[in-house]
Amino acid sequence: MSDRLPGFSTLAVHAGAQPDPTTGARATPIYQTTSFVFNDADHAASLFGLQAFGNIYTRIGNPTNAVLEERVAALEGGTAALAVASGHAAQVVVLQQLLQPGDEFIAARKLYGGSINQFTHAFKSFGWNVVWADPDDIASFERAVTPRTKAIFIESIANPAGSITDIEAISTVARKAGVPLIVDNTLASPYLIRPIDHGADIVVHSLTKFLGGHGNSLGGIIVDAGTFDWSTGGKYPMLSEPRPEYHGIRLQETFGNFAFAIACRVLGLRDLGPALSPFNAFMILTGIETLPLRMQRHCDNAKAVAEFLAGHPAVASVSYAGLPSDKYNQLARKYAPRGAGAVFTFSLKGGYDAGVSLVSKLQLFSHLANVGDTRSLVIHPASTTHSQLDDAAKIKSGAGPDVVRLSVGIEDKEDLIADLEQALGA
Template sequence: MTARNPGFSTLAVHAGAQPDAATGARATPIYQTTSFVFNDADHAAALFGLQAFGNIYTRIMNPTQAVLEERVAALEGGTAALAVASGHAAQMIVFHTIMRPGENFIAARRLYGGSINQFGHSFQSFDWHVRWADPEDPASFESQIDDKTKAIFIESLANPGGTFVDIAAIADIAHRHGLPLIVDNTMATPYLVRPFEHGADVVVHSLTKFMGGHGNSMGGVIVDGGTFDWSASGKYPFLSEPRPEYGGVVLHSTFGNFAFAIACRVLGLRDLGPAISPFNAFLLLTGIETLPLRMQRHCDNALAVARWLKANDKISWVNYSGLESDANHALQQKYAPRGGGAVFTFGLKGGYEAGKRFVEGLQMFSHLANIGDTRSLVIHPASTTHRQLAEEQQVAAGAGPDVVRLSVGIEDVADIIADLEQALAKS
């Protein structure tokens, strides 16, 4: 890298990577090994005591993984990152680092259905409690904060509805109360939105989606913004108090603006174990190289499709923030002027049954539970990803009975629209 600040596309290709020192290989190698040889006993002791950086065991870190982490941190503008096995694993590690039994966090109710389930059900096993707020009403977050609240969680671009959230307004509320704002940036990616620039403290991703972009590998990541004072309130003892397993090291005072990423690695990933495989890290790195090219094509195609659907008399409504008539358009212009993303929802006249018939009639679109692929994808959330929710919860999450979600791919847009047209004719 040169002395000048490189642009986003350059970082997507080069950040974190150098030719392999041993072989000269230009692509980052897949270090398919479980463990690493120590120089001597003192070197081993320094690694285990957090007195030196280096590789010990692939469950904790790996050289392929390290390049992925540095690249995502650079793209997001963070100080450090930790890659893990999935987006759900990233969320689990984040909350394990900040929560204690009996405590709560506040989350936007418009989230990926799996996150709603994780927060509302699985986290109860740890005695962690979620309180739901309306992302369109920042005051609904503030009204629920009490002395046991540890964080606020939102998506920058909400799944499945594809609506942008006012990150800065919610960040102001979080910081007034000494709380970190955690932002899931999966749907937008840093190409469209960089949450740290708007007040976020921690960013998470499912790398499985747009960052990897090819539907072939699982991964998640936690990015540390380096801005939150984890020692100010005494509410985050994992970071502000001596850690007995590391000889009394205080992580925040020792590691400063990347202490949260370190804590997630050496206290969460080390013991809970959701490690990313070196092979998946390699595939995700390869995908990220084309992220800016893919995301712009996704956005351009999605806007054309949304305009076509809005003009179709079989469609009752279209919810895409890139449309000038959309209620969310002003926030899209504020946070993501490059485009409204690739994922949005619309309602079919005929409701639940029409939605099912429509997705079954598509030919080029793939009917599956994923987003962010190069291929165009479709799902009927009420019968799949959000089916575990009651109908009122589905509606609140933007996944009511008539909702169809599209993840618009990078194919020729004329072919995408032709497939939609023939499926609508059948439904």
């Protein structure tokens, strides 16, 4: 294989992994340990001083987690990655490296409801201020930039409506402002979209969703594209200034194009502590092996279900970028030619009450707060994931009172359509 770059499916199975050197085990072992023995005092000192790479304590790094990190970095086209306990943890660790109290970051208004809540409320206690922009109006991002802006945050495929974001256009705004572009790629996965190829500097995922794929393990990950100069203008002192806890090391100077991933590990994960369990890393690694197969089936099923719903008399509208009539179809063709994802929304003519009623009548679709499972899932966002928002904010985020969100699984599409048909008829 030395004369060619492995394909996506090969990387999904093999990247980061080798047979265990001690036992010959082919599957990556679960290193279920809190800490690791040092060779001697000098070895310990070099690890703690960032002069050598190795294992110290599972809160900071673990060999099972390291395979997961290398695999996702390879799939996303990044230089390095850091696995953490959840997608929310990934967002906290990323922004801790970028923001000081009083700083701002711009976020697309169309986001997962939990992220909207985290950005609007939880981050206020850190003194981090979110400024909202409309991903359908690129100029709104430009207007939102101020001297306090330190980052721009978007989703590649937005939750819950499945709309496609113009990553390249927003990347241009970020470059002009001199700030990194952070892209949550959870709903697309790197099988459909690789944001780094379109100008992203940092990619985050909830590993809980499509990458893990089986609804059995929480996890998050941060991928460093290695594309941003952290020393420019002194905006990012966590990376550009001497670190007193590491004998004055400047992380960008020392670690170059994977300095951000290192900062997230040795400044963020070390002190905030949202470590990913090695067992969960093992489960997610196993899920990633089938990512290409699953994602294609997810997308094919989702398109069939969306087409059915678009023709049903009880349905007012369907928001799925894979439909030729959808306003995001051209962006889907550009960014996600293999498929427009498996999460989308539709509106019912009966409004809020019809949405609540529908989710209670479905039998094959599971009513729960998750996406990206092999099983098909349904939720009424206005009464659950986006319930903390007022009606105007719900509508702006794509989760109006009449909206139902589907995460289409890998079952037989005919069975999914039959379940929807009986529930809509009832």
